[in-house]
Amino acid sequence: MRILVCVKQVIDGQAPVVIDETGAWVKHGNISPFRMNRYDEFALEEALRIKEKFNDVTIDTISFGPPRVSSTIRKAMEMGANEGIHILTDEDSFVTPFEVASAIASYAKTNTYEIILAGAMSEDDMNSQVGQLIAELLHRPCATLVMHQEIREGGKELYVEREIEAGRRECLYLTLPAVLTIQSGINTPRYPSLSNALRARKAQILTIEAKDLNIPEKRERLTGLSYPEVSSKGTFIEGTQKEKAKKLLGILHEKSLI
Amino acid sequence: MKERILVIAEHHKGHIVPTTYEAITFALELNSLARAKVLVMILGKSVNGMANMLAETTGLDVLGLEGDHLEFYNAEQYKHAIEHAIGNINPLYICMTHTAMGLDLAPGLAVRLNASCITAVEGIKPNGGKLSFVRSMYGGKIQAEIIPELKKSIITLLPGAWKARERYPDKKGSVQIKDVHRGVSISRTFSVKESEEESLNLDDADVIVAAGRGIGTEENLHLVKDLAKIFNKSAIGASKAVCDLGWLGYKYQIGMTGRTVSPRLYIACGISGSSQHISGMKDSQTVVSINLDPNAAIFNVSNYCIVEDVTTFIPVLLEEYKNFVEA
Ligand SMILES: Cc1cc2nc3c(=O)[nH]c(=O)nc-3n(C[C@H](O)[C@H](O)[C@H](O)COP(=O)(O)OP(=O)(O)OC[C@H]3O[C@@H](n4cnc5c(N)ncnc54)[C@H](O)[C@@H]3O)c2cc1C
Ligand SMILES: Nc1ncnc2c1ncn2[C@@H]1O[C@H](COP(=O)(O)O)[C@@H](O)[C@H]1O
Numbered sequence: 001m002r003i004l005v006c007v008k009q010v011i012d013g014q015a016p017v018v019i020d021e022t023g024a025w026v027k028h029g030n031i032s033p034f035r036m037n038r039y040d041e042f043a044l045e046e047a048l049r050i051k052e053k054f055n056d057v058t059i060d061t062i063s064f065g066p067p068r069v070s071s072t073i074r075k076a077m078e079m080g081a082n083e084g085i086h087i088l089t090d091e092d093s094f095v096t097p098f099e100v101a102s103a104i105a106s107y108a109k110t111n112t113y114e115i116i117l118a119g120a121m122s123e124d125d126m127n128s129q130v131g132q133l134i135a136e137l138l139h140r141p142c143a144t145l146v147m148h149q150e151i152r153e154g155g156k157e158l159y160v161e162r163e164i165e166a167g168r169r170e171c172l173y174l175t176l177p178a179v180l181t182i183q184s185g186i187n188t189p190r191y192p193s194l195s196n197a198l199r200a201r202k203a204q205i206l207t208i209e210a211k212d213l214n215i216p217e218k219r220e221r222l223t224g225l226s227y228p229e230v231s232s233k234g235t236f237i238e239g240t241q242k243e244k245a246k247k248l249l250g251i252l253h254e255k256s257l258i
Numbered sequence: 259m260k261e262r263i264l265v266i267a268e269h270h271k272g273h274i275v276p277t278t279y280e281a282i283t284f285a286l287e288l289n290s291l292a293r294a295k296v297l298v299m300i301l302g303k304s305v306n307g308m309a310n311m312l313a314e315t316t317g318l319d320v321l322g323l324e325g326d327h328l329e330f331y332n333a334e335q336y337k338h339a340i341e342h343a344i345g346n347i348n349p350l351y352i353c354m355t356h357t358a359m360g361l362d363l364a365p366g367l368a369v370r371l372n373a374s375c376i377t378a379v380e381g382i383k384p385n386g387g388k389l390s391f392v393r394s395m396y397g398g399k400i401q402a403e404i405i406p407e408l409k410k411s412i413i414t415l416l417p418g419a420w421k422a423r424e425r426y427p428d429k430k431g432s433v434q435i436k437d438v439h440r441g442v443s444i445s446r447t448f449s450v451k452e453s454e455e456e457s458l459n460l461d462d463a464d465v466i467v468a469a470g471r472g473i474g475t476e477e478n479l480h481l482v483k484d485l486a487k488i489f490n491k492s493a494i495g496a497s498k499a500v501c502d503l504g505w506l507g508y509k510y511q512i513g514m515t516g517r518t519v520s521p522r523l524y525i526a527c528g529i530s531g532s533s534q535h536i537s538g539m540k541d542s543q544t545v546v547s548i549n550l551d552p553n554a555a556i557f558n559v560s561n562y563c564i565v566e567d568v569t570t571f572i573p574v575l576l577e578e579y580k581n582f583v584e585a
Binding site for chain 1: 330331332333334356357358359361362364365366368369370373374375376377378385390393394395396397398399400401402403404405406407408443444445446447448449450451452453454455464465488489498499501502504508509511514515516517518522523530533544546550551552553555557558559560561562563564565566570571574575577578579582
C-alpha cells in the first residue's frame with residue numbers, strides 16, 4: 001500500500017507577519033522561522049502508524065512551494081517518510097488552494113496511492129480546501145477533520161470518525177482509494193529517530209518544476225492585503241507588570257467580578 | 259436560466275442550526291448587490307417541517323431535497339443531490355457556513371460545478387463593479403480580499419461574522435420538496451456519536467479562565483487554576499491546542515468543536531485567538547486577554563488587553579490580589 005502525505009511549510013505562528021511593499025503578498029525574511037504545518041505533522045504521524053500496523057506500506061511526502069520548503073520535506077523524511085517530492089515554484093507568492101491541489105493531484109494521478117493524507121487546514125492561509133480539492137480532482141471520496149481511522153475489509157474500506165461541532169463525531173465508511181484531512185489531536189507526532197535523521201540527510205528529493213505540471217488558471221484572485229483593525233472596544237493596559245495587575249484588579253472590582 | 263443566490267441550510271436533530279440564519283443574512287446582503295433572488299436549499303431524510311418553517315420565518319423560497327440516504331450529512335451524497343437538483347437554476351453564489359459540514363462540502367462541490375471557492379469569509383467589499391470577499395490569514399494577523407474569477411462562486415462564512423436578522427418580510431416563501439436518488443456510494447455516513455466526555459458546568463460559571471498553548475508547559479496549568487480560584491463560581495477552560503497536548507481533557511475545550519460559553523468574564527491566557535476558538539467564547543460579557551504578542555488576534559475581541567508573559571504576569575497578579583484583599 002502506498003500513502004501520500006501532503007506537507008506544507010509555514011511561518012511560525014509567533015513570528016510577525018509583514019505585508020510587502022507592493023501590497024501583493026507577505027514578506028518572508030531570510031531569518032523567518034519556518035516549520036511544518038502542525039496539522040501535517042499529525043497527518044504524517046497517522047501515516048507512520050498505518051505503516052507500523054500493516055506490511056508493505058510506503059509513505060511518500062509531497063510539498064508545493066519555493067526552494068525553502070525542501071527543509072520541511074526533509075523533516076518529514078526524518079520522521080520516517082520514505083520518499084520526498086518537491087513541486088518547485090520560483091518564489092513566494094499568493095497561490096490558491098486550487099492551484100496547489102491541481103499540482104498535487106496531477107502528480108498523484110500517475111502514481112497509485114491508496115490513501116492521500118493532508119492536514120485539516122494550513123496555519124497560514126487557513127483555507128481548509130486542499131485535501132477536499134485533491135479528492136474531487138481524482139474522483140475519490142474524502143473525509144475531513146478526521147480524529148480516528150481504521151482500514152477494514154482487507155484494505156478495501158476505511159472506517160473514519162470526523163470531529164464536528166460540540167465534540168460530536170460523524171462516523172463513515174470510505175471506499176479506498178480515498179483522501180483524508182487530519183484534525184489536530186488525533187495522535188502525538190513523534191520526534192525523528194537518529195537513524196531516520198541520518199538517512200534523510202542523504203536522501204534525494206524528487207524535484208518537479210511546477211510549470212511542467214500544467215497547473216490551471218487561478219480561480220480566485222487576491223486584490224488586497226491589510227492588517228485587521230483592532231476592535232475599538234479593546235483597551236491596552238499599560239505599565240509595569242505590577243501596575244498592570246493593579247489596574248486590572250481595579251477594573252474587575254468596579255465590575256463587581258471580585 | 260433563473261439566476262439565484264443559494265443558501266445550503268444546516269440542521270441537527272430536526273432543528274435548523276442557528277448559523278444558517280447568518281448565511282441567510284449574508285445572502286440577502288449579496289442579493290442587494292447582485293440582484294439575484296435568494297433560494298434556501300435543505301437536504302435530509304424528511305425536511306418538510308423545517309422547509310415550511312424556514313419559508314415562513316424568512317419569507318424566502320425553499321427547496322427541500324429528500325431521500326433516506328440523506329439522513330446524515332455526507333459529502334458525496336450532498337454533492338450528487340445538489341448537482342442534480344440545480345437543474346435549470348443558475349446559482350451565482352452558493353453560500354453556507356464554515357462549519358464542519360460547510361468546509362467539508364464546499365471545495366469538492368466547487369470543482370464539480372466549476373465554481374470559484376472562497377472559505378471562512380468575514381466581509382464583502384464592492385471592488386470596481388465586482389465583489390471581493392474578505393477573509394483572515396495567518397491566525398487573524400492579515401486580512402485578504404479575494405475576487406472570484408469564475409461565474410459561479412461557493413462561499414463559506416465564518417460563524418459569527420454576520421448576525422441573524424430579527425425581522426424578515428411579512429410573507430411566506432414558496433416550498434418545494436423533491437425526492438432525490440442516491441449517488442454512487444464511495445462514502446457512507448451511518449451515525450453521529452455524541453460527545454463521550456460529560457460536560458463540565460462551564461455553562462454555569464460566571465468566570466472562565468482559559469489556558470492556551472502560550473502557558474508553555476503542563477506544569478504551568480496551576481497558574482490558571484490559581485487565578486480561577488480568586489473568583490466566585492469560576493471554572494477553567496482551554497484552547498484545543500492545550501487539549502491536543504493532553505494537558506487538559508477535551509471536555510475543557512472551548513470553541514467550534516468544543517463548548518460554547520458566555521460567562522460574565524473570560525480570561526484568555528496565552529491563546530492566539532483563532533476564529534475557531536473565538537466562535538466559542540465571543541458572547542462573553544467581558545474578555546481579558548494576556549498574550550506576549552501585541553498583534554495576537556485574541557486582542558481584536560478583548561475588552562482589556564495585556565501584553566505580558568503569562569508565566570510571570572499571573573504570579574504578580576495573584577500577589578497583587580493578596581494585597582488588594584488585605585487592603
Ligand atoms: C475545524 C477546526 C476546528 C477547531 N476547533 C477548535 C476549538 O473548538 N477550540 C479551539 O481552541 N481551537 C480549535 N481549533 C484550532 C485552532 O485553529 C487553533 O489551532 C487553536 O485554537 C490554537 O490554540 P492556542 O491559541 O492555544 O495556540 P497557538 O495558536 O499556538 O497560540 C499560542 C499563543 O500564546 C502566545 N504565547 C506564547 N508564549 C506566551 C507566554 N509566555 N505568555 C503569553 N502568551 C504567550 C502566543 O503569542 C500565541 O498567540 C480548530 C481548528 C479547526 C481546523
Ligand atoms: N503548498 C502545499 N504543499 C503541500 N501541501 C499543502 C500545501 N498547501 C496545503 N497543503 C495541504 O493541504 C492542507 C490544507 O491546506 P489549506 O487548504 O491551505 O488549508 C494542509 O494541511 C496540507 O496538508
